[in-house]
Amino acid sequence: MQETDKDIFEKDAKDYLPVFNRYKIVLDHGEGAYLWDNNGKKYLDFLGGIAVNVLGHDYEPLVTAISEQAKKLIHCSNLYYTQPQADAAAKLVELSGLDKAFFGNSGAEANEGAIKIARKYAHQFDPEKSQIITAWDSFHGRTIATLTATGQPKYHEGFGPLPDGFEYVHYNDIEELESMMSEKTAAVMLETIQGEGGVYTPEDNYLKKVRALCDKYHALLIFDEIQAGIGRSGKFFAYEKYGV
Template sequence: MTQTHDIYTLDTQHYLPVFKRYPLILDHGDGAYLYDRDGRRYLDFLAGIAVNVLGHAYPPLVEAIARQAGRLIHCSNLYYTAEQATAAEKLVKLSGLGKAFFANSGAEANEGAIKLARRHGYRLSPQKSTIISATASFHGRTLATLTATGQPKYREGFGPLPGGFSYVHYGDGDALAAAMDDNTCAVLLETVQGEGGVHVPTRDYLARVRELCDAHGALLILDEIQSGIGRCGHFFAYEHYGIRPDIVTLAKGLGGGVPIGAFCATDSVASAFGPGDHGTTFGGNPLACAAANVVMDTVAAPDFLRHVGDMGDYLRDGLESLRAAYPGRIRDVRGLGLLLGLELDRDGRAIVDACLQEGLIINCTAGNVLRFVPPLIIEREHINTLITTLHRVLAQIA
């Protein structure tokens, strides 16, 4: 077996240094827990950043992947597969939209949505091409999705960037109304902002965005890459708000850990694409779709979604107890379902580091927001451990 120090050395010498890694080499997982090479157990409240929705080594998912790997892992999208057709049917029914397309990641899903929106706008007018997104948003790391991301720090040094994007403050309907005109082809928003600090919109805001898009003949694109797949207590977070987008994008939890992204669009919008207008080599391959079918069947079940809602309420109550215990240190608790954030009065890295030493994996985003996106299978005992550990860590940090 390769020694631990050799793995660190190999990575430092040969892997592009784009991740600020923690000194932890993970070996395997089981349910809500991960284990390192020495067998130490860690309670996982990050889930691969909202990816491992069914936890680790979930037996039906493992069995489906193994069975499909023994039959057909990949074939060209020039041919049909039952796995892809079934996955598309499920996604269309769950979204209430008309057509689905499978990619490999969230960034690719958003790229496809941007292309489709631009082509749809072009059919109405060659000038109808502007896409408005929100400040503090995050939509991916390709050049187009980087430009759509409303955080300048991610774009610095990567110019020239694609044109045709503008930004308004998230949650400000008046600002959006002032920014829109007949050349706006789409508004692109995360239903719940994740990377930007776990920001939840009001019902009135999303309803107004929908009305403004309709008034200007613009599309509403909702990025549910982090908030979808049951994460917020409904299969899609937008179901909380009584609206429906023209395009919705997904990834992260869709394959339960197997890379897959997707976007769904209404039939009228989807008709803007014809053969050759978009494509992918690996997207929607039989292996990924076999995994996605298990995830969708499991997560979309009413009892499963009810569990997510119950655990989200229980976790929020626990986080609120922390805020009551540390009123000067914790500024806010916010989120939806099992996508929750705890805003601190300081940088959160030291708390994340201390929790890791305690056998708890959490994450900090936007500098000072502890983000909790655990596997959707977590139980009260896991949440109790999280809250107890955070109490201990916060008490030790001045």
């Protein structure tokens, strides 16, 4: 028996930790770019699960692949090898032009891993080479490090003390970035196209100039493409559009 919206709201209020403000809509199912709520009302899905559902809802090849894999293995830790993981890594390397792929459980975990890689890499040259520069109005995740990397003070409130070593510049302001960088800079971390900040694209040659500054100071350049990547910009990764 299908429960009413009121029943679901009451059950949720009783048992679910309220960490998000949510719309009073109970979604039931989707097809392609459309969603239906618990009462049969149809919606055009502009949110896409915060840009997660790139292929839409009930996409048959995806549903079939998930179903077939679920019949074989639901989960396998990184202590073992599987062919799908090896195949997926090879495909990502091919499509990205990068050297290696790492699989995380969330965008925040991926960014956390990138921050750790940058710090680990910089530490071999100078233990104090730890500065991570990100942009105001950015969003990089909700772990304690990626929360600090997020250039929005409203997300920092109540979680201090935050990790040291993070500083912020205005997106597209290359002069401000240059004034902040030094031999102590481990990495610059930017969304290739800012998402939550208001969908801001990089100005002409901005990312090329950021790349040049990172090279000058032997710092890594981290592109957070959790929202801009995987085909959403017209290229597999948005950075490909900007010649970096």
